[in-house]
Amino acid sequence: MSKIFISYSHVDKDFVEKLVEHCHIADIDIWWDDSLKAGEYWSPQIDEAITNASAMILILSPNSSVSPYVTYEWAFAKGLGKKIIPVMCESINRDTQLEANIDTIKQQYGVKLPQPQIHPDFILSHRIDLSGQNNTPQTWKKLINQIHEVLGNFLLTNLSPYAPDAVKIAYADLKSSDGGKRKNAILSLSLIESPYAEDALILALEHDYLDVRWWSAEKLGKRRSIKAIPKLIKCVSDENDDIRLYAVEALIQIEDKSIEAGLIQALQDKNQDIRRKSAETLGKIGSIEAIPSLIKALDDEDNHFSGRICQILETFGTPAIPPLVIAFQDKTNSEQVRQLIATILGNIRSSEAVPVLIQFLPDDSYIVRLKIISALGDIGSSEAVPSLIDCIQDVKENIRRRATQSLGKIGSIIAIPSLILALHHDESYHVRESAALALGYIGSPESLPNLIKSLNDKVSSVQECAIRALGKLGEKGNLDAMKILIDILKGNLLLEYDSPSIQETVISTLLSMNSNNPLVGEIINKYIHSGS
Numbered sequence: 001m002s003k004i005f006i007s008y009s010h011v012d013k014d015f016v017e018k019l020v021e022h023c024h025i026a027d028i029d030i031w032w033d034d035s036l037k038a039g040e041y042w043s044p045q046i047d048e049a050i051t052n053a054s055a056m057i058l059i060l061s062p063n064s065s066v067s068p069y070v071t072y073e074w075a076f077a078k079g080l081g082k083k084i085i086p087v088m089c090e091s092i093n094r095d096t097q098l099e100a101n102i103d104t105i106k107q108q109y110g111v112k113l114p115q116p117q118i119h120p121d122f123i124l125s126h127r128i129d130l131s132g133q134n135n136t137p138q139t140w141k142k143l144i145n146q147i148h149e150v151l152g153n154f155l156l157t158n159l160s161p162y163a164p165d166a167v168k169i170a171y172a173d174l175k176s177s178d179g180g181k182r183k184n185a186i187l188s189l190s191l192i193e194s195p196y197a198e199d200a201l202i203l204a205l206e207h208d209y210l211d212v213r214w215w216s217a218e219k220l221g222k223r224r225s226i227k228a229i230p231k232l233i234k235c236v237s238d239e240n241d242d243i244r245l246y247a248v249e250a251l252i253q254i255e256d257k258s259i260e261a262g263l264i265q266a267l268q269d270k271n272q273d274i275r276r277k278s279a280e281t282l283g284k285i286g287s288i289e290a291i292p293s294l295i296k297a298l299d300d301e302d303n304h305f306s307g308r309i310c311q312i313l314e315t316f317g318t319p320a321i322p323p324l325v326i327a328f329q330d331k332t333n334s335e336q337v338r339q340l341i342a343t344i345l346g347n348i349r350s351s352e353a354v355p356v357l358i359q360f361l362p363d364d365s366y367i368v369r370l371k372i373i374s375a376l377g378d379i380g381s382s383e384a385v386p387s388l389i390d391c392i393q394d395v396k397e398n399i400r401r402r403a404t405q406s407l408g409k410i411g412s413i414i415a416i417p418s419l420i421l422a423l424h425h426d427e428s429y430h431v432r433e434s435a436a437l438a439l440g441y442i443g444s445p446e447s448l449p450n451l452i453k454s455l456n457d458k459v460s461s462v463q464e465c466a467i468r469a470l471g472k473l474g475e476k477g478n479l480d481a482m483k484i485l486i487d488i489l490k491g492n493l494l495l496e497y498d499s500p501s502i503q504e505t506v507i508s509t510l511l512s513m514n515s516n517n518p519l520v521g522e523i524i525n526k527y528i529h530s531g532s
Helices: 010-025 044-052 068-079 097-109 120-124 137-151 165-173 179-191 195-206 210-223 226-235 241-254 257-266 272-285 288-299 303-316 318-329 335-348 351-359 366-379 382-391 397-410 413-425 429-442 445-454 460-475 479-490 500-516 518-529
Strands: 004-007 055-060 083-088
Touching: 004 010, 004 068, 010 055, 010 137, 044 068, 055 068, 055 137, 068 083, 068 257, 068 288, 068 318, 083 137, 165 179, 165 195, 179 195, 179 210, 195 210, 195 226, 210 226, 210 241, 226 241, 226 257, 241 257, 241 272, 257 272, 257 288, 272 288, 272 303, 288 303, 288 318, 288 335, 303 318, 303 335, 318 335, 318 351, 335 351, 335 366, 351 366, 351 382, 366 382, 366 397, 382 397, 382 413, 397 413, 397 429, 413 429, 413 445, 429 445, 429 460, 445 460, 445 479, 460 479, 460 500, 479 500
Parallel strands: 004 055, 055 083
Antiparallel strands: none
């Protein structure tokens, strides 16, 4: 793991080639995709390269700031706990330049993608500026030195000879064949208020005795030892289930931002309890860097766990959209993952996701299409209406039905003619039911005569949906719709296909209208007690 990964926009390739040359001269092994082109879909090799890298160089520019792929790369690397070295090759004016370039960059990528982001820490501080007049030999040397420093970091390996005798004695007792003596030694180290005692507990995480390792992890967690985080993260990969569990629980107790890398790694653990605790904590602390790994966890074979991951991702809101969109576009992801992503995007209810959902609406997966249609309805953007109207003509009944439901949620009057056609002519009574209800939700007076006509549908459930739709119109002040319901109740309007359930539906609809709008209730009472 000695490579440095370079994350950049293809537009900045000339600068990156100079960086690669400097690294080669300094004997620094780098990984970069020199075949990168605009609009290419995500490559699984990118994840592998980032995972195997020691650190990342993030090239900052107006181009990389609007690249969803660069956003994904730095978030994925940050989530894995990789050291990120921000290098600015061109100044970023976030107030004007990004807004001017965003549409052009989106067109270059070939699809409509939501606006990505660059972490503010990378722009405001800790960066090496090689833009404009700052592009000097001295600055390049500074960058190379920083890279060497990152690669040269190492973990604690030996107890200091300056440690107090009490620490040395307790540390030596950890090798005892007596389990009780080992446990007392760990207890003694946990009670000694000395950084050397903390070092001893950290070193004990790699002890030959399993009990020493898990007791040490437990005590370091209670101690909230930030210094122990790198080795606790290493323990997350231990072959022993108990060691991994104690390490994850210790990281959770420490509550420092740097624990995220270990918890992200634990999302792939074979132990369900470890995966669950890690995911819950990442959601609780709102780790943006964890989003790409949480998305990968959607493919978990435990449906309850993947469902919980959905809920956690939804809590992130808008920041989750760029990586969700990238993962949704990647058809190497399983059907389950793409279904769940569509549902999450719908529940986040951000219009940023609409263009990509529409783009993949003709998906070859029937279930994914259903999820996309539902998501578009939940988001409620009028931008989706034409595509949903097209779905009313689909050969699959459930696609047509789901499309009518989503159009009802959106409430656009543009959909009324298509919904009326479905109400009267669709061969599926389920679609006719949904079309009636959708017209009620839209609430346009234009729907009234068509809903009245559907009162004579041969299927009673369609009639009942038409009655409920008339109730929705009535709630919005349509007096004619109210009168139709009263006439049915009083027997003034005879239906061709009447049944006791029709009367019950009218009564429940009128009661619902009364509870939702007291003024409507007064009008209903007036009609009921009138002679007409």
